Amino acid sequence: MPDYLPHTHEDIADMLGFLGLGSLDELFDAVPAALRLASGLGLPEGLPEPDVLGRAAGRGAANGAAGLVCFAGAGAYDHEVPPVVRALAGRSEFVTAYTPYQPEVAQGGLQAIFEFQTMLSRLFGLPIANASLYDGASALVEAVNLGVGVTKRGGVLVSAGVHPQWRAVLRTFAAGTGHRIMEVPLREGVTDWSAVEKESGIGVIVAAYPNYLGCLEDLGPARRMCDERGALLALAADPVAAAIVRSPANWGADVAVGEGQPFGTPLSFGGPYLGLFCCAADHVRRLPGRLVGETLDADGRLAYVTTLRAREQDIRREKATSNVCTNQTLMALTAAVQLGWLGTSGLAEVATRCARGARYCRDAMVGIDGVEPLSGATPTLREFALHLRLPAELAIERLAEEGYLGGVALDALVGEGGDGSLGADAARHGLLVAVTERRTRDEIDGLVAALDKVLR
Amino acid sequence: MPDYLPHTHEDIADMLGFLGLGSLDELFDAVPAALRLASGLGLPEGLPEPDVLGRAAGRGAANGAAGLVCFAGAGAYDHEVPPVVRALAGRSEFVTAYTPYQPEVAQGGLQAIFEFQTMLSRLFGLPIANASLYDGASALVEAVNLGVGVTKRGGVLVSAGVHPQWRAVLRTFAAGTGHRIMEVPLREGVTDWSAVEKESGIGVIVAAYPNYLGCLEDLGPARRMCDERGALLALAADPVAAAIVRSPANWGADVAVGEGQPFGTPLSFGGPYLGLFCCAADHVRRLPGRLVGETLDADGRLAYVTTLRAREQDIRREKATSNVCTNQTLMALTAAVQLGWLGTSGLAEVATRCARGARYCRDAMVGIDGVEPLSGATPTLREFALHLRLPAELAIERLAEEGYLGGVALDALVGEGGDGSLGADAARHGLLVAVTERRTRDEIDGLVAALDKVLR
Amino acid sequence: MAASGGRASSAPLVGRDNEPTIFELSRPGRASWQLPTTKVPETPLEALVAPEHRRAAPVDVAEVSERDLVGHFTRLSHRQYSVDLGAYPLGSCTMKYNPKVCDAVAALPGLASVHPAAPAALAQGWLATLVALEAALCELAGMAAATLQPAAGAAGELTGLLLMRAHDEARGERRRRVIIPDSAHGTNPASVTLGGYETTTVRSDERGLVDLEALRAVLDTDVAGMMLTNPNTLGLFEEDIAEIARCVHEVGGLMYYDGANLNAILGVVRPGDMGFDIVHLNLHKTFATPHGGGGPGAGPVAVAEHLVEFLPGPRPVRLDSEDGEARYGWHTPERSIGRVHGWHGNALVLARALAYIEVHGADGLHKVAERAVLNANWIRERLSSTFDVAFDRPCMHEVVFSAAALHKRTGASAHDVAKGLIEEGFHPPTVAFPLIVEDALMVEPTETESYETLVALAEALERVAARAQEGTLEGSPRTTPVRRVDEARAARTLVATFDARR
Amino acid sequence: MAASGGRASSAPLVGRDNEPTIFELSRPGRASWQLPTTKVPETPLEALVAPEHRRAAPVDVAEVSERDLVGHFTRLSHRQYSVDLGAYPLGSCTMKYNPKVCDAVAALPGLASVHPAAPAALAQGWLATLVALEAALCELAGMAAATLQPAAGAAGELTGLLLMRAHDEARGERRRRVIIPDSAHGTNPASVTLGGYETTTVRSDERGLVDLEALRAVLDTDVAGMMLTNPNTLGLFEEDIAEIARCVHEVGGLMYYDGANLNAILGVVRPGDMGFDIVHLNLHKTFATPHGGGGPGAGPVAVAEHLVEFLPGPRPVRLDSEDGEARYGWHTPERSIGRVHGWHGNALVLARALAYIEVHGADGLHKVAERAVLNANWIRERLSSTFDVAFDRPCMHEVVFSAAALHKRTGASAHDVAKGLIEEGFHPPTVAFPLIVEDALMVEPTETESYETLVALAEALERVAARAQEGTLEGSPRTTPVRRVDEARAARTLVATFDARR
Numbered sequence A, B: 001m002p003d004y005l006p007h008t009h010e011d012i013a014d015m016l017g018f019l020g021l022g023s024l025d026e027l028f029d030a031v032p033a034a035l036r037l038a039s040g041l042g043l044p045e046g047l048p049e050p051d052v053l054g055r056a057a058g059r060g061a062a063n064g065a066a067g068l069v070c071f072a073g074a075g076a077y078d079h080e081v082p083p084v085v086r087a088l089a090g091r092s093e094f095v096t097a098y099t100p101y102q103p104e105v106a107q108g109g110l111q112a113i114f115e116f117q118t119m120l121s122r123l124f125g126l127p128i129a130n131a132s133l134y135d136g137a138s139a140l141v142e143a144v145n146l147g148v149g150v151t152k153r154g155g156v157l158v159s160a161g162v163h164p165q166w167r168a169v170l171r172t173f174a175a176g177t178g179h180r181i182m183e184v185p186l187r188e189g190v191t192d193w194s195a196v197e198k199e200s201g202i203g204v205i206v207a208a209y210p211n212y213l214g215c216l217e218d219l220g221p222a223r224r225m226c227d228e229r230g231a232l233l234a235l236a237a238d239p240v241a242a243a244i245v246r247s248p249a250n251w252g253a254d255v256a257v258g259e260g261q262p263f264g265t266p267l268s269f270g271g272p273y274l275g276l277f278c279c280a281a282d283h284v285r286r287l288p289g290r291l292v293g294e295t296l297d298a299d300g301r302l303a304y305v306t307t308l309r310a311r312e313q314d315i316r317r318e319k320a321t322s323n324v325c326t327n328q329t330l331m332a333l334t335a336a337v338q339l340g341w342l343g344t345s346g347l348a349e350v351a352t353r354c355a356r357g358a359r360y361c362r363d364a365m366v367g368i369d370g371v372e373p374l375s376g377a378t379p380t381l382r383e384f385a386l387h388l389r390l391p392a393e394l395a396i397e398r399l400a401e402e403g404y405l406g407g408v409a410l411d412a413l414v415g416e417g418g419d420g421s422l423g424a425d426a427a428r429h430g431l432l433v434a435v436t437e438r439r440t441r442d443e444i445d446g447l448v449a450a451l452d453k454v455l456r
Numbered sequence C, D: 001m002a003a004s005g006g007r008a009s010s011a012p013l014v015g016r017d018n019e020p021t022i023f024e025l026s027r028p029g030r031a032s033w034q035l036p037t038t039k040v041p042e043t044p045l046e047a048l049v050a051p052e053h054r055r056a057a058p059v060d061v062a063e064v065s066e067r068d069l070v071g072h073f074t075r076l077s078h079r080q081y082s083v084d085l086g087a088y089p090l091g092s093c094t095m096k097y098n099p100k101v102c103d104a105v106a107a108l109p110g111l112a113s114v115h116p117a118a119p120a121a122l123a124q125g126w127l128a129t130l131v132a133l134e135a136a137l138c139e140l141a142g143m144a145a146a147t148l149q150p151a152a153g154a155a156g157e158l159t160g161l162l163l164m165r166a167h168d169e170a171r172g173e174r175r176r177r178v179i180i181p182d183s184a185h186g187t188n189p190a191s192v193t194l195g196g197y198e199t200t201t202v203r204s205d206e207r208g209l210v211d212l213e214a215l216r217a218v219l220d221t222d223v224a225g226m227m228l229t230n231p232n233t234l235g236l237f238e239e240d241i242a243e244i245a246r247c248v249h250e251v252g253g254l255m256y257y258d259g260a261n262l263n264a265i266l267g268v269v270r271p272g273d274m275g276f277d278i279v280h281l282n283l284h285k286t287f288a289t290p291h292g293g294g295g296p297g298a299g300p301v302a303v304a305e306h307l308v309e310f311l312p313g314p315r316p317v318r319l320d321s322e323d324g325e326a327r328y329g330w331h332t333p334e335r336s337i338g339r340v341h342g343w344h345g346n347a348l349v350l351a352r353a354l355a356y357i358e359v360h361g362a363d364g365l366h367k368v369a370e371r372a373v374l375n376a377n378w379i380r381e382r383l384s385s386t387f388d389v390a391f392d393r394p395c396m397h398e399v400v401f402s403a404a405a406l407h408k409r410t411g412a413s414a415h416d417v418a419k420g421l422i423e424e425g426f427h428p429p430t431v432a433f434p435l436i437v438e439d440a441l442m443v444e445p446t447e448t449e450s451y452e453t454l455v456a457l458a459e460a461l462e463r464v465a466a467r468a469q470e471g472t473l474e475g476s477p478r479t480t481p482v483r484r485v486d487e488a489r490a491a492r493t494l495v496a497t498f499d500a501r502r
């Protein structure tokens, strides 16, 4: 059976002859014999493509969730991705290119990222947007690193409204950088900034908008605390909600990060996603990741190129602003295509439809016996948290039997036993429900009926 | 909801203003009012894309056959089409191009067709291959037209081994051209040429190789009859089988036609498929359809262009060799990609695997009680016909319940009551079974067991 | 040594070299194919094919690695213009943008993987698709029923002519002539011949319309019918259509509508209402099923009530059902002319067209016509001082200019203008058709091109005309992978395969 | 008026114009989006978002028709080089051909449409995928377990350093230094800093390998570990690796393997067997998950037994089951350093890599290494008289040349050579890396390029060198959509959005 290697027997003989070698094995003479694998790899023999595709399809079929109507969110959303976006973003020129080290033959990708940067800058209201980071969580880590770098203060106040898994990632990486991460609890779904009034040495304050329970918080207090302490405000913003709510810049954010998955990337079991990163112009020389800029070619023609490369590790090495090299360019390009498809009106329409669906769903659900809103009366947008009579994981299991992925159990996000502001009971019984523009009234009504049944 | 039309209100106003018109309606002033649709079309309003895609998917789900393991053939086969072929043949440059009227910007498509012509010419052994016709049946019609045109004799002997539906198409179009189509019956699965020894005025003799029952016939008698009468031999050849059996040219065919679907085109409920057409060099000026040839550009560089256009209807009008204009170029290009992927060894391998599978399946099936081979001991290749104790349509219905599309009922091909050589009983109880390289031993064993069960 | 498949120098992005053929990239011993593991016993070929049937040597197709296969065809794709790259204002061809959702429909496994001989019970979704499309097309054409079998416009024409014939014969007649205007597309007369009729050409008058007097002069009871497009191939609406139809019907002839130009009148006026009896529709033109570089298309034929009994069969039909649920089957009309396709027509093309119709709906299709006609008239007006408008009246969805005056003045023909336009980044309009206009340039912008694109196209044509004036057009195009090709040489030397090259 | 989206003049096929930005194509009132019919009550925005939270005006993204969107991005794609167009011999980057079957795997709805928070019971197929991939990677690396969370190589490095730290701390230690050779990739030192360590650079000797004496001189109990790629970034195998590992282990340090170059040694020698404790693998290099113009990739980290307890969690694991059927769940190690990704890593990239491994199998992966090394050595030998080979010993999968002599002789730098090569139809090799080689040209042909392609590449580089000699290289590239770009200007003027343009 053929493989992907073009070498014929004659090729190999010719090439070895040219090299004065007697066998392919001699190519590895530099590898000490004692270290070499004596008996080959403990892996099966290769399978033909159709068999491999069949296996993968079999694994796909074993994912029960793939067939369910999706009301799960928590930072990953089931949005419409039209065939036209898939076709364009899937063009092999974009998919099989490397990082644009030779701009003369990479104008296509570079321009698409330039357009992405512009769109994101407009969405978040900040003048600088980079070419992507790994995901929302890693973007948050970089935002904090930037903030600490600017302020030279390692204290970081993080609202407990920030996605619990992002906070976990932040904690992990703080072990290396030594930042002091302090969490600010939620009360009735909004951050209780008063709880940390006394903290000092604060370089960065982090909030989420809307927060992970879906609540729109007043960010005035956070901004004021920043002003008082000379700290930077870093916002984790939902980029879809941003189409209809106040922008990070409007709240006075110095850095805004987010998860760009909703812009054209399928749910994909969590990745590859798209870390969004924007900042004020002051901080551009500390920007993590790549940045595409405009310039001229030898003939004076407009051209695009990655710029301010002196920040990056291939030049600054240990003094680089970040270690990120390979990022998520294809997802950024996909977002540019998806946003181009949505356009000004479509983006607002999607956000509005999400909010409508969520409102409709929430109103119906809080009417069910055994369901309470978790965040009290705080306004929510496209997602909301409920307290169920049953443990949420159990409810989700039963809803799956009815054909719905009914949401995300808070337990699964914050870990059993809750986290800080979310007590063990709330975590255990908390269900986060998200509604996108794809969900129909029938589907919502169906979920509501199923939940009612499940809770009986 | 947006549509695909880019015109804004301002655009329309501007453009109408430029034209001195007051409304879009005035654009149609030339259309007599009495004729115009007063009340609009009796069609529903437009649906958004996702709804339309959902509907189509719903219709797809209503096709039970899509989920069955396919042993149906009769000229349409379930062959392997790898992702790489789909990706390349699906590139939008190929899909959304027009017929190459401007060769300077169509070298890509033209060269691909030039390569297709070369591959087909090598496969069938004849020097000239055109750029495709609608399907195998239409290619046969054109072959007969060419033969009658060359010989100036309207008598056409057609073996009953030619696909019954192709023969039907031939009869339909003969009503226009006035050819006298005479069918030559089969006996024990092979054409009984002796039955038509006395016919005169014969311009073309048509045979199939293998014939539609899967039998490999000796074509020597047909060729001899042609030689005796100065008639042309037109062969309907299976292009996959051709990889391992004698080529049309080798049998002395003047024209060879076939159905090219097996080369990269999915089953597609019967279309778009690919009419293959090859002929001897003598007849090139009577060739139907398009032909790509090589030439030079103004700088002396090799270039491709459609050639001998003077045969075509846009120039010769009523004297054209054929009326075919739009053909099946994309399928021809797909075939070039698929054949490139298969290559010399893969093409032979596919054919051999089909023959192996068919042999294995046939051997097992004829052992079942209630099953007899329909064509006696005549050798078959990738497909074979059986006589079942039950009506074949009933058997197929029951096999479907077991998960198999068990074959094609001869009835469905020849019409109830049989045709010529195939009596009503044989037609009713005849099942045509095809095995491609995709069918596994387990699948074949499963079908055999199911058939055994069904016939009990 | 074989040519390198790794050099991208044939891709216009980096170079202008020729792309080697796949045969030049081929190297014995390479391969790409991979086939599933089947565990079927590996009977040797010798035991499968008797010597008298066995091929002597394998077919030498080509031997390349998957990597080189991909490089080769990707580079070829970059040497090919397409709608997705830019405007394609080819008159008569209706090269509009094809919504990608239709590709997604055609790729659905539930549609694409169905065998055409699957019993009706197992293909209900397909039958429903075909029945729905037939109904929609009939509504658009003002007809009673349709066959979806014909694979392209020309196949539809011939089918229509055979229907005419069957109709004749059913009346015990044997009419011999079919009338066609001199502006007609070449497939019309070619089909007439294949339908067993003779073509009688009727000339166009100074309006660019059928000359009524000339028509009346050739009408008699030997006339089986008349083929017409309306708007005609000059982009003009045949205003006298009612009268034409009346005259043809009066002698017992049938009216055949060539639907290649239906885009102009969707939802405005219907062929049936104009008096036509038989209509073919080019789904690959009007209903945006992409043209594939030369096909596949589909050319369904719709007919008035009195011809339904002759339609090709088997036809997809909705069956009576007791439970009210839709059930579909096949039915062949009593006096059917028979099959015109090996199976059921270009089914996936039909599915695309239905999706296109559903997504547009009644209102959307009407808008298509409006905007197509608006665009064409804007271009007509804008360029009327640069080129001569062939006929001095508003056009429908396309407009025919004549470069004859320019040609005489500057030596630059319509052909030269076309080559110059390529350098400006546009695919040229249709040239040299229709035949009755000297140095014709036939522009069909289609409704999917924007106002800005029209302006850019007009400006580009103006620049080209200016270059003609300067005498600098001859070397065009200079920016394409190859420059002007020698068509005559191709016919003279006739190298139609790689093997004929040496 | 907005720019025309219908002009293809920016596509190299027909022209050399700039492609307008989507913002220039934009025209108020146009749109492409279509959303499903949901029948959800149309509550007005005002009732959904309180005034104090409401955005004042919609975000002005861009307003284009679907047709112009398609034209725009299709034209942009024609302005982009890619593996599918031709060879891409970027050293250190391993730009091999990516089998299309992996795209098909990643597109499977059963994989692509699964929500990452779906309960384990509903994501068994995904968990099985991850567990299978982890096992295969561990076998290839000679390690005990792995985390699949890191999204790229650099993320893997930092994860590895945090594991080092956790290991230190578990022993009650607080070591401060990590050793890195001067040839290392820039992400290594950058990660060291983020891991809270200081970088100690150790120089390479005249062999291009770690200078053992220099290494011994910097080793002490303050050293947490050493990061190394092997083969190193000069394409050379560190022959003393066993001794290096011994020395580092002797002072209590850990050995970290940067897996960017694993392609060279697949199935030949394993990092674990060389003495490494922590290994990251660049799936987007070795396992042919396409690079996407800059990502996504995946950088799983595999570790030796003694570090398993620190791995990030939650980890996909196979559960004990009574019925023998495989069941999967999540498990977080006791002393886990915590999450390093928002979810489970770049899952679809992981699925691609598994498919790649399955289709190749043990033997196929070994062949990958053999052919990659064969190709690199052939190029090395062939070009050794044209450029200086940086180090005079056989290379592994890539080779570093120095254009320093050429530069001195002709004034043409490695950068100039790269630009000249573009005109020859090849993407250039990596230039200016590794930093320790003056005027470095780092060529990595990869195993998927054929002998013919290597010959063509060598010939092209020879022609470029000859042009350097003639002094005609400076103006290159002249065939690309833009010519040499002014990188300094970009940094000076900093226009990183369309809005900053004016």
Ligand SMILES: Cc1ncc(COP(=O)(O)O)c(C=O)c1O
Binding pocket: B324, B325, B326, C092, C093, C152, C153, C154, C155, C185, C187, C188, C229, C233, C258, C260, C261, C282, C297, C299
């Ligand atoms: C006016 C007219 N009639 C008929 C045809 C023939 O249609 P087809 O090419 O689909 O056979 C065409 C297409 O070129 C046409 O433009």
Ligand SMILES: Cc1ncc(COP(=O)(O)O)c(C=O)c1O
Binding pocket: A324, A325, A326, D092, D093, D152, D153, D154, D155, D185, D187, D188, D229, D233, D258, D260, D261, D282, D297, D299
């Ligand atoms: C030697 C080496 N190490 C590390 C990296 C970093 O990997 P990534 O770009 O995936 O973060 C690279 C990739 O450029 C590399 O070549």
